[in-house]
Each structure stands twice: as C-alpha cells, then as structure tokens.
Amino acid sequence: MRKIIAGINMTLDGFCDHTAIIPDEELHQHYADLLSNADTVLYGRITYQLMEYWKTVVENPTGNKAMDDFAVIMDKIPKIVFSHTLKNVEWESAKLANRDIEEEVLELKQQSGKDILVGSRSLIIQLMELNLIDEYQLCVHPVVAGSGLPLFENMKDRTIFKLIKTKTFSSGAVTLYYEPTNKKTTNR
Numbered sequence: 001m002r003k004i005i006a007g008i009n010m011t012l013d014g015f016c017d018h019t020a021i022i023p024d025e026e027l028h029q030h031y032a033d034l035l036s037n038a039d040t041v042l043y044g045r046i047t048y049q050l051m052e053y054w055k056t057v058v059e060n061p062t063g064n065k066a067m068d069d070f071a072v073i074m075d076k077i078p079k080i081v082f083s084h085t086l087k088n089v090e091w092e093s094a095k096l097a098n099r100d101i102e103e104e105v106l107e108l109k110q111q112s113g114k115d116i117l118v119g120s121r122s123l124i125i126q127l128m129e130l131n132l133i134d135e136y137q138l139c140v141h142p143v144v145a146g147s148g149l150p151l152f153e154n155m156k157d158r159t160i161f162k163l164i165k166t167k168t169f170s171s172g173a174v175t176l177y178y179e180p181t182n183k184k185t186t187n188r
Helices: 025-036 045-051 053-059 065-076 101-110 121-129
Strands: 004-011 038-044 079-082 094-096 115-118 135-141 157-168 174-186
Touching (some): 004 025, 025 065, 025 135, 053 065, 115 121
Parallel strands (some): 038 079, 038 115
Antiparallel strands (some): 135 174, 157 174
8 A cells, every 4th residue: 555645844833834944955855855755746726836836947947956856856746636726737747636535545545656745735634634644744944934824724633643753954954754643532
C-alpha cells in the first residue's frame, strides 16, 4: 500500500504562508528529493494555481540550479487537483479529480507505486479528518507571520502524533516528521 505524506511549510506561529518564508537552495533540494520519492501530488485549487509558477521556471530558467532543478521535477510529477470551480487544468502533468477526495485517495493508496504527497492545507485537513495521512512533514520556518491561515483550523478531534525524526536546515528551518498514533479524542 502506498504511503500518503502531508508536506507543508509553515511559520513558527503555525501559519501556512509561502510569502512569509524565504526558501533557499537547501530547502529547494529537500523538496526536490521529496518529490523524487513520490509519483503523485495532490493539490487543492489555490495551491495548484500557486504551483503553476514552476511551469514558467521550466520555460525560463532562473539560473539558480536548485530552483531550476526543483522546477523540472515539479513539472514532471503527476498532479491531481481537487476543485469545485476549475473546469480544466492546463499543466500537462495535472488532471482534475473526478471523484470525492476519500474515494480518489483510497484508490490511489491501493495502486502500486511510490509515495503520494499532499501539499495543500485544505486537503491536509480533509485527509486528516478521514484518517488517511500516514506521515506529516511539517517544515517550520523561524518566522512569525502574525496572521494568516493556520494549518490545523477547526479540527473536530484531538489527534496524537509520534515524532519519528527531524531535519534541521542551515536557515534555521526544521522539518518535523510525525506519524499519527490514530488516537483521537473529541475536543470539548
């Protein structure tokens, strides 16, 4: 069975805001390696549209090797986009999901292949509620944003995790690798 990995960048105060962090060469390489060990990425509409930026980097490389290499890997990896408003996607490696998230992900998990990545806050929340995420990779950056979208917003249940490893970057960012223990308690 394939593993579902939720990977996301966040600020020290728990917000998912890509404009608040400053990704460097080391971080781009980390995510390029993560993508290389997967063969599918799941996105919601907003994150998918943000990630379309990498198509332009493939077409017009920046000259920054880490960014350009990441763009090539991102361009090639198959993407499944969950959206109620998009009617089509233009990225050749992307397709719109045609079923609800639970059906789609359960079928993907049963197929042979590499890991499946989830890179959208909204999908992480939905899949967490469905108990379908096998590992969380939360990259916490040494930045306080002060406001934004909190990663775990409006959760119904308290979930307990087991820390399995950490990775520290020279920028001060730390990726925390967690597995859910599948112990849930209702929040009061």
